[in-house]
Amino acid sequence: MSVKPSIPKGTRDFGPLETARRNYIFDTIRSAFRLFGYNPIETPAMENLSSLMGKYGEEGDKLLFKILNSGDYLKDIPNGELEKKDSLALATKISEKGLRYDLTVPFARFVVQNRNDIQLPFKRCQIQPVWRADRPQKGRYREFYQCDADVVGSDSLWNEVELLSLIDEVFKNLKIRVATKLNNRKILSGIAELIGESDRIIDITVAIDKIEKIGIEKVSEELYAKGISEEAVKKLLPILELSGSNTDKIASLADVLKDSEIGSKGVEELKWIVDQFDALGHQCGLEVDVSLARGLNYYTGTIIEVKALDVEIGSITGGGRYDNLTGVFGMPGLSGVGISFGADRIYDVLNKLELYPESVTESVKILFLNFGEKEAAECMKLVKSLREKGISAELYPDNAKLKKQMSYADALKVPYVAIIGESELATGELILKDMSSGEQTRHSIKDFSL
Amino acid sequence: MSVKPSIPKGTRDFGPLETARRNYIFDTIRSAFRLFGYNPIETPAMENLSSLMGKYGEEGDKLLFKILNSGDYLKDIPNGELEKKDSLALATKISEKGLRYDLTVPFARFVVQNRNDIQLPFKRCQIQPVWRADRPQKGRYREFYQCDADVVGSDSLWNEVELLSLIDEVFKNLKIRVATKLNNRKILSGIAELIGESDRIIDITVAIDKIEKIGIEKVSEELYAKGISEEAVKKLLPILELSGSNTDKIASLADVLKDSEIGSKGVEELKWIVDQFDALGHQCGLEVDVSLARGLNYYTGTIIEVKALDVEIGSITGGGRYDNLTGVFGMPGLSGVGISFGADRIYDVLNKLELYPESVTESVKILFLNFGEKEAAECMKLVKSLREKGISAELYPDNAKLKKQMSYADALKVPYVAIIGESELATGELILKDMSSGEQTRHSIKDFSL
Numbered sequence: 019m020s021v022k023p024s025i026p027k028g029t030r031d032f033g034p035l036e037t038a039r040r041n042y043i044f045d046t047i048r049s050a051f052r053l054f055g056y057n058p059i060e061t062p063a064m065e066n067l068s069s070l071m072g073k074y075g076e077e078g079d080k081l082l083f084k085i086l087n088s089g090d091y092l093k094d095i096p097n098g099e100l101e102k103k104d105s106l107a108l109a110t111k112i113s114e115k116g117l118r119y120d121l122t123v124p125f126a127r128f129v130v131q132n133r134n135d136i137q138l139p140f141k142r143c144q145i146q147p148v149w150r151a152d153r154p155q156k157g158r159y160r161e162f163y164q165c166d167a168d169v170v171g172s173d174s175l176w177n178e179v180e181l182l183s184l185i186d187e188v189f190k191n192l193k194i195r196v197a198t199k200l201n202n203r204k205i206l207s208g209i210a211e212l213i214g215e216s217d218r219i220i221d222i223t224v225a226i227d228k229i230e231k232i233g234i235e236k237v238s239e240e241l242y243a244k245g246i247s248e249e250a251v252k253k254l255l256p257i258l259e260l261s262g263s264n265t266d267k268i269a270s271l272a273d274v275l276k277d278s279e280i281g282s283k284g285v286e287e288l289k290w291i292v293d294q295f296d297a298l299g300h301q302c303g304l305e306v307d308v309s310l311a312r313g314l315n316y317y318t319g320t321i322i323e324v325k326a327l328d329v330e331i332g333s334i335t336g337g338g339r340y341d342n343l344t345g346v347f348g349m350p351g352l353s354g355v356g357i358s359f360g361a362d363r364i365y366d367v368l369n370k371l372e373l374y375p376e377s378v379t380e381s382v383k384i385l386f387l388n389f390g391e392k393e394a395a396e397c398m399k400l401v402k403s404l405r406e407k408g409i410s411a412e413l414y415p416d417n418a419k420l421k422k423q424m425s426y427a428d429a430l431k432v433p434y435v436a437i438i439g440e441s442e443l444a445t446g447e448l449i450l451k452d453m454s455s456g457e458q459t460r461h462s463i464k465d466f467s468l
Numbered sequence: 469m470s471v472k473p474s475i476p477k478g479t480r481d482f483g484p485l486e487t488a489r490r491n492y493i494f495d496t497i498r499s500a501f502r503l504f505g506y507n508p509i510e511t512p513a514m515e516n517l518s519s520l521m522g523k524y525g526e527e528g529d530k531l532l533f534k535i536l537n538s539g540d541y542l543k544d545i546p547n548g549e550l551e552k553k554d555s556l557a558l559a560t561k562i563s564e565k566g567l568r569y570d571l572t573v574p575f576a577r578f579v580v581q582n583r584n585d586i587q588l589p590f591k592r593c594q595i596q597p598v599w600r601a602d603r604p605q606k607g608r609y610r611e612f613y614q615c616d617a618d619v620v621g622s623d624s625l626w627n628e629v630e631l632l633s634l635i636d637e638v639f640k641n642l643k644i645r646v647a648t649k650l651n652n653r654k655i656l657s658g659i660a661e662l663i664g665e666s667d668r669i670i671d672i673t674v675a676i677d678k679i680e681k682i683g684i685e686k687v688s689e690e691l692y693a694k695g696i697s698e699e700a701v702k703k704l705l706p707i708l709e710l711s712g713s714n715t716d717k718i719a720s721l722a723d724v725l726k727d728s729e730i731g732s733k734g735v736e737e738l739k740w741i742v743d744q745f746d747a748l749g750h751q752c753g754l755e756v757d758v759s760l761a762r763g764l765n766y767y768t769g770t771i772i773e774v775k776a777l778d779v780e781i782g783s784i785t786g787g788g789r790y791d792n793l794t795g796v797f798g799m800p801g802l803s804g805v806g807i808s809f810g811a812d813r814i815y816d817v818l819n820k821l822e823l824y825p826e827s828v829t830e831s832v833k834i835l836f837l838n839f840g841e842k843e844a845a846e847c848m849k850l851v852k853s854l855r856e857k858g859i860s861a862e863l864y865p866d867n868a869k870l871k872k873q874m875s876y877a878d879a880l881k882v883p884y885v886a887i888i889g890e891s892e893l894a895t896g897e898l899i900l901k902d903m904s905s906g907e908q909t910r911h912s913i914k915d916f917s918l
Contacts, residue, residue, distance in 0.1 A: 062475050085535060088533075105541050
């Protein structure tokens, strides 16, 4: 009855080294969250499908992992229903629960459900896995972690400054060089208003994004091909050609959008955030980027995206402001702003650049070899006293051949090996081997410490 | 389209205070794992159903949460199959994946799948949630955490001593008083052999367990009623009456079981473990308990169970030795021993006894009130410099009424509130309010620290 073991595609096992590395990322993010006063919450892996369906678009509904109802889930389904063989329609009848798809919808649900216990503004953070039935591919998994920080119940742009400072803190601590890009949905609305093409924002931002690669002429052609008028493209030109410092870009935008109320408001917000962030003397700079349009239907103000400078991997953190997060759960009018650190992509970046501090991958500090019951008992006393000092230590459990025990020490990259054999027991001195230098020293068993 | 928000029954949301408390438990356990040299791994929440089915008995198969296949999962199901409306049979056809039911089977699967990358003996720890479609009830959830430490590939009883020391370390650090009960499956086999009732071990251990409550006479009656012969019960008497110190109990057991080879082996193992554990001078004592029979079909040697002394809640940690963990995945002959800390029950115990250190529930250390843009900008500089010293700090994001800002500080139990209003900005001195004493002091803004 032996089963060849495997795991579902798009999921991963993490061994000791990988888990230690991932915990380093989570711990770094968690510490920053704490330092900045974001309060940790956790929500269940399973949500009611009614909370999840319709929140991520039609495609998202299909990508939800749905949990088959327990018990006799077919009992109340009419035969006619089954014969139709409509998988999607039947799914909602034999499945009431789904796996969390992101942390934002569960957060919105949490806020509404726990509204009486929550003090607004509510600054929350959440580090948990999410699941999506996406086609697995390089760098895209069906189970991955999100690390979110959000504030709801406050319109203040200081929240944006805080989130940008948080990004700065996390990547400074992880030693990843990043570009933090900033835009504002209102600027995009202003641009659309300006050229009279309100429903073409996506075409336009895609075009702006290509300027550096293919040049203005080609981009203009693409826009014509998409049916945007010559006149509109002409009006767009100053935006397409936006360059220079943030100050320059903001000045140009302010000028171009001066007749659009919403556009001007967006420029004003953007300028305020950049000014305050800069005044605080942060190390990483912000980069105003009007081509940034992530989650367009979702965000209503600030849009943030972080890219690693030294690895090509897409966005490793992103977020923005949304005006009506909790409306769909019956609590309208709560503004929020948040970011999500993509732990799995950050993990890929750190792996590529090998940016882990040595301490992260350290195993147990000292291994005591096992030469028999009496010797081992003596070792265990030392193991215990080392642990009481906070030093991780262990005894090789079996009285195995020396070669086997040493290859265990090598495989685990143990920095020190201690030997108490029969003669060491007699002399009261153990042998300590420094595994990196190979040097061996003798120490009194009685007073031994590291 | 507003949905009244709720979560699936048997699952829980954890707010900031609860999450902080739970993280304290996980961190305490994780630190002990590290100190003892157990290597962390993580496995996916979803396993192939083929890895899970048949591992937890017929009842267990029903309690697995099964994931509906993505896409047109009904396409290849013959109509005849659907008309039968056999929910259980159909489940395996429309569902290939299930949620992890415990950490032991995924660990076994991990070991076999990654056998070439693993150095034996392999000491692993794993802290992750598991899911069971149990009927929810007080203290029983459908999503809960397990914190497991296991060693595979070593027969040495030092592993048992280590796990018992680990239990000692964890509960000492959590300040929970516990009784750690110890038994050995071989002793139970010996007892069954002795009385010629090999298939009645469970009846017998249940009876032994009741001695303290209902007395020997009633227990004997129960055993007769279950068809166990008078002669057998007579032979059992010394075991039923087992009392006194571990040494006394072990001596009695050794005597009663002297003619059973397997029983004697069990007593010998038990004695060795107790002796070595005691020799190390641990604070918590072990308690030999032959009524302990958890997971009888599973364990083959040592059986361990931990109960809290000051709260009635059942076992909060348990484990034992199993001889053929990985056999079902095609890798026979690997012996293992492990324990599982029940984090959710430990959480209930800590909540009842209020055993959390104060630092656990501490929120942000200092809140700067917001009196307008200029004042807030000055505050943010201090917030940044405090954070650089590792002190958690935040600015109230909105220039709201003082009362609202102070009630936020109260709700979050912030220890310090700092005030920089117009006049403080002018004098260069801020007001610091100690929220527990109510005392207010003035400090230079320029050199301010906590």
